[in-house]
Amino acid sequence: MNLYVRPLVQMGRARPADALPLAGGWSWFSHVEVLERGRPPTMVPARDLSDAIAHRLTAPRPDVAGLSMDIPRLMGILNVTPDSFSDGGRYLDPGAAIVQARAMAAADILDIGGESTRPGAVTVPEAEEIARTAPVISAIRSEWPGPISIDTRKAAVAQAALDAGADVINDVAALTYDPAMAGLCAESGAPVCLMHAQGDPETMQDAPHYDDVLLDVYDWLEARVRAAEAAGIPRERIVVDPGIGFGKTVQHNLALLSGLSLFHGLGCPLLLGASRKRFIGTLGGAEMATERMPGSVAVALAGIAQGVQIVRVHDIVETRQAVTLWRAATTGESA
Template structure:
């Protein structure tokens, strides 16, 4: 039976001599939770594990110039009329201005998207998606912004146009399963990628999602997709993984993933977490207005940093970067 090792991550200056550094970052661990399908989890000392922990401890290579020894914020730039919290707010000069502001607020990457992936969203024609995204990426570069830009798309044509316009990374919520040409394009262009888990298409993913074991099912899916991407020529050290909170998942599914996020370090790649303003935050925080879910989003983000997550995707960049700076100074003891 396959075993999965989840590091019980700790942070702070008081660290045992035998502690193992997590992914070359700020966290460390002395114990792991051993998970198997159909069995109760068991906690054991890391030095008693009969398995390879190298994927947990190896430093992560830089991606688009970003190192992973400190956490980063990915700022969201939605160029869609129908995104769940900020649809229609950013286009043309306003989009460029918003990108500039997010960089000033501390965003280490800008994620540009031209197709809403909220539950129930319809597919956008690639040419319409290109028309929304490529000119804005060009304008961002023309404005002198050299911060890495990712293109949030499922489609090879859109990714190609974005890379031509100055994007650096391709972020696919469909895990490179929607368009068979997308992964080969990224391999040919040498573009780093982010691979996300989603159950179903955005139009239907909210209809009664089911898993045998959501934590291990999502892990196995991402592991298989990473292998598929490397088989197509994308370097493993240029892949970021995202468990896809809210994408074909109930509240209980989301919480099961968030409670044990550190498991995903076993994939051997940096982890991206996108929870900003999502419905479960409104449900648990009693806030129906998505635009007012910034504090709840920050709360989840800080909990994720405590599990070693390296990249936080956020609408409210200033809120997140300020909170992370204080977290690092007071909890991780890493004043920046």
């Protein structure tokens, strides 16, 4: 039986002498929760961990496209689509997309997507997705100094984006949709984000089922990381994302959020993308996606409190302010 080790993450200055740093970042842990399928969890002091497990949990994460992972990073969502669940059509025009990119100047990364992956969405032809994304990336690249990410499942779209100036590949299918994607990621040298999803966007919310959602998603991502490594992508270039809302019920999402720190055991930077998603509206009483900013900020902060290095959000200005104040209140850091 596999054992899973989830650090019980803490913050602040009252850090015990035997506590361990989490992933070289802003938080630490003195105990871990050991999970095993079919058995109740147990709590173990961090000092009792094997050297290999302790190293995987504590080692500083490598930079992502030049960004250090020792502070929380914000990835701004910019969908150049007619049908995304939150802002469909608003930024389809390249001019509007560029204006929105400027409005998200407080982001660390801009994530550009040309194919909606909302529940029920249909596949967009490669040529159309390229026509939506590549010109926008090229225009943004001319004035945006930070990393740009392309949100796509398709190798041809990713290649066109890299040629236009993108730095990161964000694949919601974790290299399982397009057989050419793994080779492109290996050859390009670009960091790649591997996200978990059960099913494709058209069908993923029909009847999602897991034996244990936290452990099942962990096992799946672990297998995808190994597959990426076998394809020539070093772990140092891999980011992992548990895929909130992608083939998950409200309870599945909540179980993943409460157990997020488990995924640090993969030894990769961790990305959380929950912004404006339906479960936030369900729990927060916000039917319209554009009304879910407060709940989205709350979930982002909950993720950062578990050591999540990158949060992918729509509301950059509000989230940046919240993260700044959260860090000041919990760690005493004002910058």
